[in-house]
Amino acid sequence: MLEARTITRTFGPVTALDNVSWSLRPSEVHGLVGENGAGKSTLLKILSGIYQPSSGSLALDGKEISLPTPESARNVGIAVVHQELNLIRDLNVSENIALGMEPTRGPMIDRGSQEARARDALKRVGSSIDPNQPVSELSLAQQQMVEIARALSQNAQFLILDEPTAVLSAPEVEQLMAVVENLRADGVGVAYVSHHLHEVEHLADRVTVLRDGRHVAEFERGTATPSAMANAMVGRELSEMYPTLPPAPTGDAVLTAREIRGRGLFCPLLHVRPGEVVGIAGLVGSGRSELLETLAGFRAASGQVRIGDRIIPGIPSERIAAGVALVHEDRKGTGLHLERPISENAVMARWSAYANPVIQKDKVVECAKSWRERLGIRLGTVNDPVNTLSGGNQQKVSLAKWLETKPKVLLLDEPTRGVDIGARGEIYRLMNELAREGLAVIVVSSELQELLGLCHRIHVMRKGEIVGELNREEMSEEAIMRLAAGVEVA
Amino acid sequence: MKSVGQFVRNYGPLVALVLLFIVGAAMQPEYFLKPENIRNLFAQNVDIGLLAIGMTLVIVTAGIDLSVGSILVLSAAVGLEVINGRASGGETSAVWVGSGVAILTGAALGFLNGMLVAYGRLAPFVVTLCGLVAYRSAALVVGKSGEIRSQAGEVFPNIANSGIELGFLRTATGNALNIPFSVFGLLIVAFAVHFALERTRWGRYLVAIGSNERAAHYAALPVARVKTSAYVVMGVLAGMAGLFAASRLNSVSTGSLGGLKELDAIAAAVIGGASLSGGKGRIWHTLIGVLILAIINNLLVLQNVSADWQGLVKGVIILLAVLVQRERRVE
Structure with a gap:
C-alpha cells in the first residue's frame, strides 16, 4: 500500500x-x-x-x-x-x-x-x-x-x-x-x-x-x-455560486457571425444580443477557442461578422475597434505580460489613450486604480508585476485590460481556469453585472455546471462545428454531453 | 503517408548538395571537378566539419555554443606552447603530448561551459558568449598577442598534411592524389558521432532533452549530466579542430585563428536541418551542410567573385535553406 x-x-x-x-x-x-x-x-x-x-x-x-x-x-x-x-x-x-x-x-x-x-x-x-x-x-x-x-x-x-x-x-x-x-x-x-x-x-x-x-x-x-x-x-x-440570471434580452443582436469557415472550423450562425450571456460547450479540441479567436480576428476565416449594422473585416485591430474583446484562456502565454506592472497590463490593449506620444504615467496608474475598485482586484500596489497576484486576481487584470477597450461584445475563454473558488464566485458576479449593464458575453468553458449557471443559451461544438443550440429550458449536462460527444439521442 | 515536407526535411540538404555540385561542374568543368579540388573541399574544411558535428549535438539539446572558435584557438595555442617547450627533447614525443594537451584543453573548456549551462542554469547563449570573448583573450595572453611559431617543424605539420596516396586518382600533374589523415579523422569522427547520436542511449537522451526537457526530467533521465556531456564533446572536437588548423599552418596566430568559425558551424548545422529550438539534427545532414558551404565558397572563388560578396551570398543561402525546411505550423 x-x-x-x-x-x-x-x-x-x-x-x-x-x-x-x-x-x-x-x-x-x-x-x-x-x-x-x-x-x-x-x-x-x-x-x-x-x-x-x-x-x-x-x-x-x-x-x-x-x-x-x-x-x-x-x-x-x-x-x-x-x-x-x-x-x-x-x-x-x-x-x-x-x-x-x-x-x-x-x-x-x-x-x-x-x-x-x-x-x-x-x-x-x-x-x-x-x-x-x-x-x-x-x-x-x-x-x-x-x-x-x-x-x-x-x-x-x-x-x-x-x-x-x-x-x-x-x-x-x-x-x-x-x-x-x-x-x-x-x-x-x-x-x-x-x-x-x-x-x-x-x-x-x-x-x-x-x-x-x-x-x-x-x-x-x-x-x-x-x-x-x-x-x-x-x-x-x-x-x-451563481447569481440570478437576468431575463433573456430580446431585440437586435450586437454581434452576428454567418457562415464562418476557417481551418477545421464551421459556424453557420452565431449571434448575441446586448445583455445576453451565450455559452460555448464542447470537448477539448472541439474548436471552441478557435471560434473565439476567429471572432476576434486572430484566425483567417471566410464568412461575415457583423457588429451592430457594420460588417467588420477579420483583422484584430478592426474587430477591437468595433467593440470585440477576447480574454484569453492562457494568461501566461497570450493573456498578460506577467513580468510587467499591473498598471501597464491594464492599459496594454489601449495604449493610444494613455500616450500622446509620451506615456502619461499618472493616467495609467489612475486607470489601474479605478479597475481595482471596480473589479475588486486584491493587490499590493498597481506597480507590482502581475505575477505577484493569485490566479483569480490575474484573471481580473485580464478582464480589466479588455474592459478598458470599452467592448460591446466580451469573449471569455475559460474565465475561471486556475482560479480559486472564492474568486470564481466574484468573476461570476462580475459577468452577471456586465450583462445587466448591456454587455454581450460569449463564454467558453469546460465546466458544464458553470455554463448551466451562467448562460441564457448554450451552443455545443463538435469537431470544429456548432452542432446544436440549447436554451434555458433545454440545457442540462446530459444534453450538452450528448451533443458534444455526438451520441445519437435514444 | 510521406509528405512533401517530410521528404524535404529528410533529403532536402542532399538534393541541394547534388544540385550545387552539378552547377559547379557545369560552370567550371575543368577546375571544379579536378580531384585535387574535390580533395581540398574536404581538407580545407576539416576544422569546420569537426566544429559543426559538435555544434549539432549542442543544438540538438536546444543549446548553442558561440565559444567554439575561441576554444579552438586557445586549445591550439596551449598545445603548441607545450610542443615548443618540449621540442628540444624530441619532436615526435612533444607533438604527441602537445596534441593530448590541446584536446584536453578543449574538453576542459567545454566542461566549464556545460557545467554553467546544465548545473548553473544559465542560458547557453550567454555562457558561451562570455566564453567567446574570454577564451580568445586567454589565447592572446598565451601567445603574447601574436603568432606562436611551431618549433617542431619536422613533425607537427604532418598531422594535417601527410596522408595516404591514392594511386588510382591522379592530380593534373600526374602525381598520385594525397588524401590527408585529417580528412579520414573527420570522417571517422562523423561516423562515430552519428552512430552515438542515433543508436545509443546517450544520443537518444540528447534528443529527448532538446525536444522536451521537462518531460525528460520526469522520465528520470540524467538531464544535467547529458547536457554537460554535449558541451564536453563539443570542446574535444574544437580542440581537435584547433590541432588540425595549427598543424596546417605550422603556427597559431592567436588573434585570428578560429575567428567567426562558430558561425560557420552553426550555419552548417542549420542548413542540415537542425532546429535551434532543439530535438532535431543529424550528423550526416550537418556534414552535407558543411559541404554546401564549402562548395559555395569554392565556386565564388573560382568565379573570381570578390570576397566582399561572399558573406552576402552565404547569408541568402542559409536563409533559403531555413525557409525551405521550415515546419508547417501545426494548427
Missing part, C-alpha cells in the same frame, strides 16, 4: 496541501477529485518525486520512503501519466516507451527488443499503434495510450492518471476505462484524477475529495454520487 501521511506543502506564502493523508492499495482504483487549485496536482507531484513535502511523509507497505527524484519514484513502482502529456515528439513510440530504461547490447540500444517491449506494453492497453511511428504523428488519445503503456513497461505497481480523459472522445474514454479495469484486475493500484465525476463514480472503489489543499471527504463505492462529490468539492450547494 502506498501512503501519504499528513503531508503539507507550501509554496512561499501559499499552502497548496494542508495536512493531507491519502492511500492507494493494490487492485484498487482510488478517485481523487477537487476543483482547480484544490491541491490534486501537488499531491501527485509529491507522489511522483517531483515535489518534496514541506512536512509529513510517504510510506510503502508501512515502511517510510522518500522520493527525492522522479527516478526514485519509478524505482519503487510508481508511474505517473501527467495531464500535460510528457512524450518526446522527436522520438518514436518505442523509444518513448523505453525512455530512461533502454535495453542495450554493448554500447548500442537494442532496437529489436526495445520494439518488442513496446509492442507488449501496447498490447496490454489494447492498442494497435505502430511502435515505429513518430510520436508527433499520433492523436492525443494515442499519445495517452503510449504514456500508459510506458508506465506498464516499467512494471508500475501504482499508476497515477492525472485527468486522463480530458482530451478523449466518448469511445476513447470507454476504451480507457476498460484498460483501467483490466489493470485493477492485474493487481495495479490506480489513482484516478478527473473532473468527470461520472467516470469517477463508475470506476472508483474509493474517492477522496480535496478542497483548498485539505482533505474534506472520502466516499466508498456506492456513496460517491456525482452530486455528493460536487457538493464536497465546492463546499456549499452549487446553486449558491
